[in-house]
Amino acid sequence: MNNVIEFMTCAHRHCDESFIAAESFVSQQQWQQAQNSWDAFSSDLEHHLQQEENVLFPAFEAATGMTMGPTQVMRGEHVQMRQLVQQMSQALESKNQQAYLGLSETLMILMQQHNMKEEQMLYPMTQNNLPDPAQTIKAMEELPKE
Ligand SMILES: [Fe+2]
């Protein structure tokens, strides 16, 4: 794999699947399945965010010299996403369907807009500016999952 856009877009789609599954299980009050899908989503999302923050964004910043631009906006949105994930974990813990579904709607919109900015702007700029995209992808693949 040597294309940052493909590699990262694939991770977005993968996260979307378990996110949608969790929402659907909560709608049907199937709490155990909801928890399983939610655990998969939140762990995959956190790993993806760390791949960006610890590997991809620094590589972008080093290659372009832009340290206060798009990567700072993306980091700020990651903070918001993590807050929502935490609130949703609590809603799920207390089987609060209404709270969960409300937060889920908010996170869905935030993630859609965030992912679109990355896929249409940040990832292409990164792919075009990195000296060795394959090496950066390898470093992301090797980042341990917590
Ligand atoms: Fe991101």
Ligand SMILES: [Fe+2]
């Ligand atoms: Fe992303």
